[in-house]
Amino acid sequence: MTRAPHRSVVRLGALVGVAGALGLTACAPESSAGAAGGEEFADGTYSAEGSYSTPETVETILVTVTLADGVIADVEVEGSPQRPESEQYQGQFIGGIADEVVGKPIDDLMVSRVAGSSLTSGGFNQAIERIRVEASEAAG
Amino acid sequence: MSVWRFEAIGAPWEIETSAPLPTAARSAVEGVIAEFDAAWSRFRDDSPVAALARGAGSVPAPPDTGDLFATYSALSDATDGAVNPLVGASLESLGYDASYSFAASGPVSAPGDWRDRVRFDGGRLTLAEPALIDVGAIGKGRLVDLVAAIVAQHVRGDVIVDASGDLAVRGRSVRIGLEHPFDPNRAIGVWTVTDAALCASATNRRAWGDGLHHVLDARTGEPVRAVTATWAVAQTAMRADAIATALFFDGGARLAHEWGVQWVRMLTDGRVEWSPGCGAEVFRTTASVEP
Numbered sequence: 466m467t468r469a470p471h472r473s474v475v476r477l478g479a480l481v482g483v484a485g486a487l488g489l490t491a492c493a494p495e496s497s498a499g500a501a502g503g504e505e506f507a508d509g510t511y512s513a514e515g516s517y518s519t520p521e522t523v524e525t526i527l528v529t530v531t532l533a534d535g536v537i538a539d540v541e542v543e544g545s546p547q548r549p550e551s552e553q554y555q556g557q558f559i560g561g562i563a564d565e566v567v568g569k570p571i572d573d574l575m576v577s578r579v580a581g582s583s584l585t586s587g588g589f590n591q592a593i594e595r596i597r598v599e600a601s602e603a604a605g
Numbered sequence: 606m607s608v609w610r611f612e613a614i615g616a617p618w619e620i621e622t623s624a625p626l627p628t629a630a631r632s633a634v635e636g637v638i639a640e641f642d643a644a645w646s647r648f649r650d651d652s653p654v655a656a657l658a659r660g661a662g663s664v665p666a667p668p669d670t671g672d673l674f675a676t677y678s679a680l681s682d683a684t685d686g687a688v689n690p691l692v693g694a695s696l697e698s699l700g701y702d703a704s705y706s707f708a709a710s711g712p713v714s715a716p717g718d719w720r721d722r723v724r725f726d727g728g729r730l731t732l733a734e735p736a737l738i739d740v741g742a743i744g745k746g747r748l749v750d751l752v753a754a755i756v757a758q759h760v761r762g763d764v765i766v767d768a769s770g771d772l773a774v775r776g777r778s779v780r781i782g783l784e785h786p787f788d789p790n791r792a793i794g795v796w797t798v799t800d801a802a803l804c805a806s807a808t809n810r811r812a813w814g815d816g817l818h819h820v821l822d823a824r825t826g827e828p829v830r831a832v833t834a835t836w837a838v839a840q841t842a843m844r845a846d847a848i849a850t851a852l853f854f855d856g857g858a859r860l861a862h863e864w865g866v867q868w869v870r871m872l873t874d875g876r877v878e879w880s881p882g883c884g885a886e887v888f889r890t891t892a893s894v895e896p
Contacts, residue, residue: 559858562876566793566871566887567889570790571782580771
């Protein structure tokens with residue numbers, strides 16, 4: 466008995482290893498018709514695709530879970546990162562990832578400089594303003 | 606501290622020194638900036654870059670040609686061609702042209718075989734076919750290095766060259782806020798930089814609507830979408846600038862590792878990543894850190 470796929474895309478997080486682990490706990494219960502915890506699951510093999518972003522690529526993995534007597538009997542994660550670097554993202558080249566950051570008011574930080582995108586100067590700003598005006602006139 | 610403010614190559618600059626810069630030093634700084642702009646600006650029609658785009662074929666190679674193209678070569682290799690010095694036409698096609706028309710006419714990819722088309726030898730820069738060179742990924746960083754070197758020749762003590770997004774710090778430590786790309790009144794972290802360069806890149810300014818901004822993937826001519834802001838600290842501003850660009854693409858983190866460059870980047874979904882051993886303080890919620 467095979468049902469696949471249940472959900473075309475499951476957001477699994479940033480890392481392959483973490484994605485595999487999270488994906489199973491999160492995906493297996495939910496995959497049974499959106500059932501809440503505690504509900505019984507029909508035996509069978511369930512597959513779902515997960516995706517996660519790397520810079521400029523979206524990698525997908527296929528997670529297959531086999532349920533027998535209502536418990537997970539087998540798990541398979543088919544990951545084929547499209548680029549080899551993705552496999553190494555979580556150690557060698559990236560030191561850490563935060564899902565969320567807090568933007569603190571710059572005035573409170575006692576910094577002497579701020580670095581972001583280049584401030585833009587006269588010509589660029591004027592041109593942007595011109596486009597705004599043209600766009601609003603066109604809309605009106 | 607004494608601060609000299611001026612505008613150059615389309616951005617505000619500040620040079621901070623312990624004593625006021627003498628007139629001779631200011632003239633030298635203005636000279637090197639003018640020379641660099643005259644050589645590499647794609648916004649002026651008297652530059653060698655413009656001549657090559659019109660089909661001049663070959664021009665006397667400006668100073669910095671070797672270093673700039675060697676760095677582009679490393680960037681191109683590391684990012685599988687996403688960074689490319691012939692991306693000028695792609696930028697123009699999206700509307701970022703000399704007249705700032707911002708009239709987008711669709712994405713155009715840059716020639717993937719750029720290395721076969723660009724030759725630098727015998728003091729000449731030669732293009733096999735007309736193309737528009739754009740050194741935007743590293744040019745400002747290079748210029749910051751040149752300016753910092755001149756300033757250090759003229760005054761003793763601490764020096765900060767801040768070219769708005771690209772900074773060189775000589776001597777003392779400087780605490781620098783990492784501007785939140787979605788809110789310029791806030792920072793997502795601070796980085797204390799000592800005797801090094803910090804370069805930042807982000808897609809929020811130099812953007813002209815509908816997802817169009819100045820960081821393009823040369824392979825497609827499309828603006829990047831996965832990463833929204835990057836910061837890198839290296840010994841030279843050119844290398845920091847190079848990594849700040851490379852981090853928008855797959856392969857950037859690897860090149861940073863090879864060069865020993867530390868970095869932080871923010872993805873468009875709000876996540877923030879940093880390099881192993883990164884010295885920046887990122888304001889993260891503890892619960893959200895993995896692993």
